[in-house]
Amino acid sequence: MDRSAPVDHPIHDLLRRRWSPRAFADRPVDDADLRSLLEAARWAPSSFNEQPWRSIVARRHADPIVFQKLVGCLSAGNQSWAHRAGVLMLAVTADRLAYKDRPNRHAGHDLGLALAQLSVEATARGLVLHQMGGFDRDRAREAFGIPEGFTPMTAVAIGHLGDPADLPEALAQREHAPRVRRPLTETVFGATWGEAAPIVGQGSGAADGRLEGGDQLGGTSVEGDERLAGDGRLASKGRLAGGGKLTGGGRLAAGGKLAGGGKLAGDGELHGDGELRGGGKLRGEGKRQGGEGGEGGEGT
Numbered sequence: 140m141d142r143s144a145p146v147d148h149p150i151h152d153l154l155r156r157r158w159s160p161r162a163f164a165d166r167p168v169d170d171a172d173l174r175s176l177l178e179a180a181r182w183a184p185s186s187f188n189e190q191p192w193r194s195i196v197a198r199r200h201a202d203p204i205v206f207q208k209l210v211g212c213l214s215a216g217n218q219s220w221a222h223r224a225g226v227l228m229l230a231v232t233a234d235r236l237a238y239k240d241r242p243n244r245h246a247g248h249d250l251g252l253a254l255a256q257l258s259v260e261a262t263a264r265g266l267v268l269h270q271m272g273g274f275d276r277d278r279a280r281e282a283f284g285i286p287e288g289f290t291p292m293t294a295v296a297i298g299h300l301g302d303p304a305d306l307p308e309a310l311a312q313r314e315h316a317p318r319v320r321r322p323l324t325e326t327v328f329g330a331t332w333g334e335a336a337p338i339v340g341q342g343s344g345a346a347d348g349r350l351e352g353g354d355q356l357g358g359t360s361v362e363g364d365e366r367l368a369g370d371g372r373l374a375s376k377g378r379l380a381g382g383g384k385l386t387g388g389g390r391l392a393a394g395g396k397l398a399g400g401g402k403l404a405g406d407g408e409l410h411g412d413g414e415l416r417g418g419g420k421l422r423g424e425g426k427r428q429g430g431e432g433g434e435g436g437e438g439t
Contacts, residue, residue, distance in 0.1 A: 140300060142156075144158075147322070157261075158318065159269040160267050160269060160301075160303075160314055161310050163267075164302070173198070176261055176297070178260075179260035183253035183256045185249035189236055189243060190253075191250065192233075194228050195228065196227075197228075198225065199222075200225070206227055209227040209229060211282070212282060221271070224296035224297060227294065229274075230295060231292060232246040232289065261297060267300050268296060270295050273294075
């Protein structure tokens, strides 16, 4: 089930693929994978390196009593689907900084960073998660003995993607609903609050040269040091592979360039030395220029 975000500008594939389903399969999460998710969260940045996050973690199959206590803290609506997740987690923040013993007004921000890193690690490992604000804080505090000075902030369901047909009808429909976000023009401002910053204003749409195969980065793999630059260039010595197309006015940076709106089609690869290999065709008015290779490291 592909729920990749319909982005306006190229972003890393892991970020495009991350989403928050409610349908979980009846499968346990591998312990090694779970430890790696928690490790990813551990290495998030935080104010004064306070690392204000704490977590209560329960595996449905291995920790059934703790798991059911966590389920009991959730709202009725969240209980209806979260009980199928392989893991439930309650994320908690420390209210005060150890540094000078003052209130930590950045604790929620720092927890968000930790959970963001956890979510990306989960996506990389073929797992999904759904964060929830719908739970009873007081009940959680009592059930788990959470002391004063700490605040339960977020419940998280983690596991393997399941079948939306197993959900109540209203929730199943949400699994297929279009993914939407506010445009950058509504959230990124310049000199005046509410007015779009020039970087996201008129004429700042997706680069002229796009990697296609679904969306901007579609089914084409861009790895290693290569990047899609703002003007649509694929930088470094990386090659365009996997059947993707470089279209529009974009070009492959450095020596080997695709110019004039041509497309790199088929399964061919344009290598750093400017050579087109693998049976692909260079179509349209585009032409392959130069032959000095790209900038930086090699990758596909």
